[in-house]
Amino acid sequence: MNLTIPYTEENFLEFQEDxxxxxxxxxxxxxLGCLFNSAASIKQIEEKTSYSYSSILDNINKLEQKNFIYNxxxxxxxxxxxxxxxxxILYFNKxxxxxxEKSDFLNQSLLDIxxxxxxxxxxxxxxxxxxxxxxxxxxxxxxxxxxxxxxxxLKGIFPYFHPNHDDIISYWVDNDCTVELILPDEVSEAVKxxxxxxxxxxxxxxxxxxxxxxxxxxxxxxFTVSDKCFVAAFYTKNHQFNQNSVLVSTNEEAIKFxxxxxEEYEELCGDYVSLEDxxxxxxxxxxx
Numbered sequence: 001m002n003l004t005i006p007y008t009e010e011n012f013l014e015f016q017e018d019x020x021x022x023x024x025x026x027x028x029x030x031x032l033g034c035l036f037n038s039a040a041s042i043k044q045i046e047e048k049t050s051y052s053y054s055s056i057l058d059n060i061n062k063l064e065q066k067n068f069i070y071n072x073x074x075x076x077x078x079x080x081x082x083x084x085x086x087x088x089i090l091y092f093n094k095x096x097x098x099x100x101e102k103s104d105f106l107n108q109s110l111l112d113i114x115x116x117x118x119x120x121x122x123x124x125x126x127x128x129x130x131x132x133x134x135x136x137x138x139x140x141x142x143x144x145x146x147x148x149x150x151x152x153x154l155k156g157i158f159p160y161f162h163p164n165h166d167d168i169i170s171y172w173v174d175n176d177c178t179v180e181l182i183l184p185d186e187v188s189e190a191v192k193x194x195x196x197x198x199x200x201x202x203x204x205x206x207x208x209x210x211x212x213x214x215x216x217x218x219x220x221x222x223f224t225v226s227d228k229c230f231v232a233a234f235y236t237k238n239h240q241f242n243q244n245s246v247l248v249s250t251n252e253e254a255i256k257f258x259x260x261x262x263e264e265y266e267e268l269c270g271d272y273v274s275l276e277d278x279x280x281x282x283x284x285x286x287x288x
Contacts, residue, residue, distance in 0.1 A: 021066060025170055027051055027059050032068065032078065032086060039075040068135040090122075099234025117264050123257035127230075127249035140246045141231070145250075147224040147231040153178040156224035158233075159241055160187060169194050173275070178209040180262075182269055188214035192278050199279055212278075215269035232258075 022028050030049045034040050045056050060076060063069045068082045076084075090196070132139045145164055148154065149171045158181075169191060172179045181189065191212060220239060225230040232247045249255075 008276060015210055018066075019089060024088070025059060027055060028063060031056065031059060031063065031076075031083065035069060035076055035078045036083065036086065039077045041075050045076075094143075115261070115264055117257065117261040120257075123251075123253040124230075124247065124249060125253075126251055127247050127254060129245055129247055131245040132152070132243075140244050143246050143248060144222075144231055144233055147226065148227055150272060151177055151226035151228055153180075154224060154226045155180045155259065157182045157219055157265060158187075158222040158223075158261075159184055159219070160226070165191070166198075172199060172210050173198065180211045180213070180266075180272070182213045182215055182219070182262075182265055184218075185214045185216050188212050188273075192273070195275065195278050210275040211272040213266065213269045213272045219265065219268075221263065225255055225262060227255070230254040230258035 006191070009230065012098075022032070028050070031045055034045050034048050042056050042060065044051060045051075045060075046053055049056070060069070067079065069076050069078055070087075071077075077079070130140050130143045132141070143160075145168065148156075148168045154172075154177065171197060182190075195210075218233040220241075221232075222234075223230065225231075229248060229250045234242055235243070236242050
């Protein structure tokens with residue numbers, strides 16, 4: 001369920017006013033925090049916050065006047081719209097923090113503003129940027145490679161045939177994991193050719209859950225999402241793929257962000273080709 005409010009110019013101005021009203025007073029935020037999950041009396045708020053009764057009462061009155069809370073039988077409750085506003089303020093704060101901390105990285109990166117999921121970056125708060133350096137030239141590439149192995153499921157987009165593709169693709173084929181990838185046509189073809197060549201040499205194919213979705217949309221973005229992590233690599237603003245830095249997060253919110261992002265890109269592309277389709281392009285036949 002989406003708990004955020006789609007903003008028009010009018011309610012965005014209201015949102016700005018609400019932020020100013022709340023952040024100017026720590027006690028107001030503390031009071032609303034006390035009421036977020038359940039109603040409370042002034043005495044209960046006093047016990048939870050250690051603020052004086054008079055200070056709490058004064059700010060309770062201001063919050064009532066602004067229609068943030070209401071009173072029934074000496075207990076105070078949040079309006080549903082207040083809960084939504086607080087959620088939006090949290091998203092806003094997390095997005096602002098992410099943008100502030102990662103500004104140098106993002107200023108050099110190309111973001112597809114037509115993809116709705118990329119407009120909410122609050123889920124990536126706390127992520128880490130891994131960069132190659134003079135000591136470790138392949139640090140970012142190896143980080144991205146590790147995200148392609150050792151998982152229960154993997155979804156993602158990447159624009160090139162990885163230098164260590166033999167280890168990566170054989171892992172997909174030989175292990176019990178789910179793989180769904182969106183690849184440029186030429187990369188998809190290269191992966192399929194490797195699989196066709198590899199399968200006769202493999203003692204046993206454990207995995208039938210590998211699916212490739214070729215695309216010709218020239219997606220200028222790369223990422224993987226698995227049960228373990230979300231890893232993203234960006235194009236620069238001059239449309240060159242940046243192999244020297246990746247953004248990494250193991251947070252559950254970032255993984256959910258990655259899954260939602262994949263679904264959105266998935267709708268832009270054609271049909272999947274499964275591992276079985278690759279191995280048996282004309283069908284299995286009666287002898288298999």
